[in-house]
Amino acid sequence: MKRKIAVVGTGYVGLVTGVALSEVGHTVTCVDVDEVKIKRMQEGLSPIFEPGLSELMTKNINEGRLSFTSQHQEAFKSADAIYIAVGTPQKEDGTADLCFIESVAENIASHLKSYAVIVTKSTVPVGTNDYIKSFIGTRTDTPFDVVSNPEFLREGSAVQDTFHGDRIVIGADSPIAGDLIEEINKPFGISVFRTDIRSAEMIKYASNAFLATKISFVNEIANLCDKLDANIDDVAKGMGQDQRIGDKFLNAGIGYGGSCFPKDTNALVQIAGNVEHEFTLLKAVIEVNYKQQRLLVDKAREYFGSLRGKTIAMLGLAFKPNTDDMREAASLVLAEELVLAGATVVGYDPIAMENAKKVLPEAVNYADSALGAIHNADAAFIVTEWKEICSLTTEQFKENLKDAVIFDGRNCFNVETMKSANLDYFSIGRPIVKTQKEFA
Numbered sequence: 001m002k003r004k005i006a007v008v009g010t011g012y013v014g015l016v017t018g019v020a021l022s023e024v025g026h027t028v029t030c031v032d033v034d035e036v037k038i039k040r041m042q043e044g045l046s047p048i049f050e051p052g053l054s055e056l057m058t059k060n061i062n063e064g065r066l067s068f069t070s071q072h073q074e075a076f077k078s079a080d081a082i083y084i085a086v087g088t089p090q091k092e093d094g095t096a097d098l099c100f101i102e103s104v105a106e107n108i109a110s111h112l113k114s115y116a117v118i119v120t121k122s123t124v125p126v127g128t129n130d131y132i133k134s135f136i137g138t139r140t141d142t143p144f145d146v147v148s149n150p151e152f153l154r155e156g157s158a159v160q161d162t163f164h165g166d167r168i169v170i171g172a173d174s175p176i177a178g179d180l181i182e183e184i185n186k187p188f189g190i191s192v193f194r195t196d197i198r199s200a201e202m203i204k205y206a207s208n209a210f211l212a213t214k215i216s217f218v219n220e221i222a223n224l225c226d227k228l229d230a231n232i233d234d235v236a237k238g239m240g241q242d243q244r245i246g247d248k249f250l251n252a253g254i255g256y257g258g259s260c261f262p263k264d265t266n267a268l269v270q271i272a273g274n275v276e277h278e279f280t281l282l283k284a285v286i287e288v289n290y291k292q293q294r295l296l297v298d299k300a301r302e303y304f305g306s307l308r309g310k311t312i313a314m315l316g317l318a319f320k321p322n323t324d325d326m327r328e329a330a331s332l333v334l335a336e337e338l339v340l341a342g343a344t345v346v347g348y349d350p351i352a353m354e355n356a357k358k359v360l361p362e363a364v365n366y367a368d369s370a371l372g373a374i375h376n377a378d379a380a381f382i383v384t385e386w387k388e389i390c391s392l393t394t395e396q397f398k399e400n401l402k403d404a405v406i407f408d409g410r411n412c413f414n415v416e417t418m419k420s421a422n423l424d425y426f427s428i429g430r431p432i433v434k435t436q437k438e439f440a
């Protein structure tokens with residue numbers, strides 16, 4: 001059955017959710033407090049870069065199933081379900097900031113005129129849905145239910161993940177409300193896991209924390225490989241063939257960034273702290289990632305002796321390929337450290353450049369191509385493994401770089417190829433190729 005749905009918040013999660021729900025036949029109105037964004041979307045323009053999103057958005061607007069408004073009451077009018085997809089950023093102390101959730105709860109309490117299921121897609125600490133329920137319940141007489149439906153999409157493949165996810169988690173204390181959300185999701189054909197609200201909230205944090213743990217673990221193994229002359233490529237392959245471990249999320253590099261792993265791991269440490277549980281393991285995961293994000297600067301400093309006066313080409317600025325999102329990107333940390341060390345930074349990213357200019361240190365310069373960035377630079381830092389960056393050739397590096405040295409934070413290039421091209425090459429947990437200079 002086709003339903004009428006409101007989606008509150010049109011970021012990576014809200015917009016993709018709204019577009020996907022309209023694509024499977026529901027009538028969706030997305031609401032956001034950002035009027036500039038709403039105007040853009042009303043004109044059929046996506047405010048974010050996400051492969052495949054613009055096309056689906058235009059299609060569903062044209063077919064009359066998808067619309068955008070800045071008025072909550074318009075979106076909520078006769079909605080069967082109201083999806084909350086606003087941000088839950090990190091506060092100074094690491095806890096999740098629920099101010100946007102509260103403001104949506106106020107919006108719902110003021111404008112809810114008929115029964116609706118309120119669906120929380122945002123990542124929220126355990127107990128938040130109970131809070132939303134009592135917050136709204138004490139402010140309106142209109143009946144409603146609350147369901148937790150955490151989101152597992154990844155940026156850069158959000159559309160693909162939404163249509164082909166591994167599972168849909170529905171946490172409901174009211175079976176009727178849970179059934180409605182299951183029915184809404186039926187056209188996706190993805191298996192559904194039903195549980196209670198608090199467990200659903202915990203599944204989201206536990207999943208992100210586990211994936212972050214896998215990354216920090218493999219990075220520590222890579223750091224050991226560096227010291228013991230083993231090769232992380234083969235170590236990860238050998239580990240991954242054990243089905244209990246699995247071969248996904250074992251790519252060593254300069255750590256995890258993005259809008260979720262850093263904030264959600266910090267939030268879970270705080271959530272544990274609130275019930276007097278010291279989450280020692282997760283604290284270590286966070287600490288490992290902190291060091292890992294700075295690793296290329298340490299390696300370059302060791303190589304050159306001092307970075308003062310050196311020009312470093314930073315290739316890739318977004319926190320991962322295929323996104324324009326700069327939140328908690330390793331490039332932020334690296335640029336800051338390089339500038340502090342007296343180096344000149346020339347950045348390049350195929351898509352995230354405009355967003356990068358807003359958040360990277362002012363001293364950073366930009367090139368309009370990868371080749372432009374490495375031209376006359378002393379060294380190249382590979383920060384994000386965009387296809388365009390990984391397909392640079394050894395000839396291009398040699399023709400353009402002054403010192404012909406590459407510090408690869410994403411293990412993009414083949415070690416043997418670098419060796420035969422006579423390039424100095426440092427990656428994470430793989431053999432060093434050093435042909436020209438003595439280590440300082």
Ligand SMILES: NC(=O)C1=CN([C@@H]2O[C@H](COP(=O)(O)OP(=O)(O)OC[C@H]3O[C@@H](n4cnc5c(N)ncnc54)[C@H](O)[C@@H]3O)[C@@H](O)[C@H]2O)C=CC1
Binds near residue numbers: 037
């Ligand atoms: N970005 C991601 O890949 C994923 C994010 N999540 C979670 O989903 C939630 C949303 O994340 P993003 O989409 O990245 O957020 P975002 O920050 O990109 O977008 C949030 C949007 O909500 C709007 N907003 C704030 N208050 C509002 C209100 N009262 N009414 C209407 N709109 C309002 C903002 O203007 C903004 O456009 C977070 O809890 C996040 O942890 C979960 C899975 C994946």
Ligand SMILES: O=C(O)[C@H]1O[C@H](OP(=O)(O)OP(=O)(O)OC[C@H]2O[C@@H](n3ccc(=O)[nH]c3=O)[C@H](O)[C@@H]2O)[C@H](O)[C@@H](O)[C@@H]1O
Binds near residue numbers: 211252256257
């Ligand atoms: O809650 C969220 O927001 C989302 O967080 C992550 O998705 P995302 O951050 O978009 O991207 P990932 O592909 O998970 O990458 C996160 C970071 O980990 C790094 N990473 C990933 C995998 C790997 O093997 N090694 C590694 O260093 C990436 O470079 C990136 O910086 C999760 O994968 C999603 O399931 C989840 O919904």
